[in-house]
Amino acid sequence: MKSHIxxxxxxxxxxxxxxxxxxxxxxxxxxxxxxPGWELVNYQCNxxxxxxIVTQNRGDKAFWQETLQWMVDTQGLWDLSDTWEPTLxxxxxxxxxxxxxxxxxxxxxxxxxxxxxxxxxxxxxxx
Ligand code: HEC
Numbered sequence: 001m002k003s004h005i006x007x008x009x010x011x012x013x014x015x016x017x018x019x020x021x022x023x024x025x026x027x028x029x030x031x032x033x034x035x036p037g038w039e040l041v042n043y044q045c046n047x048x049x050x051x052x053i054v055t056q057n058r059g060d061k062a063f064w065q066e067t068l069q070w071m072v073d074t075q076g077l078w079d080l081s082d083t084w085e086p087t088l089x090x091x092x093x094x095x096x097x098x099x100x101x102x103x104x105x106x107x108x109x110x111x112x113x114x115x116x117x118x119x120x121x122x123x124x125x126x127x
Pocket of ligand 1: 041044045046047048049053054057067068071075076077078087091
């Protein structure tokens with residue numbers, strides 16, 4: 001029985017390993033996920049700033065379109081012409097909107113009964 005359990009564990013580990021291997025690696029130089037379309041971003045989005053600025057952002061297609069359009073309009077980014085669609089598709093897929101669980105950032109307020117007593121005003125030392 002015990003050996004069956006061990007076999008199951010080994011199978012499980014092999015399966016998990018295979019799943020991870022199927023995911024895309026991250027390019028150590030740019031930090032970009034090497035999924036289809038990543039070269040477009042690697043070639044076009046490193047010229048003026050580090051690609052870290054790309055990987056630190058998240059948003060849907062509309063967000064990325066607006067961000068890139070702002071760069072086209074004001075920062076001298078060239079028209080992406082026929083690479084607009086694959087670039088936006090790559091960005092919104094691999095750097096897409098995330099639902100943030102805001103509760104991880106801040107604790108709930110403490111019950112007033114649990115709060116420490118108010119700090120007493122400092123007593124002036126007589127000299
Ligand atoms: C012609 C220059 C240029 C190119 C090429 C360029 N950018 Fe930018 N980008 C800028 C400038 C300038 C800023 C503002 C930098 C700053 O605030 O430090 C910026 C900022 C950003 C920001 C941050 C926006 C924000 O609101 O904080 C993101 C995301 C971004 N770029 C993504 C990209 C992507 C994706 C590409 C490739 C399609 C790209 N950039 C190509 C000039 C460029």
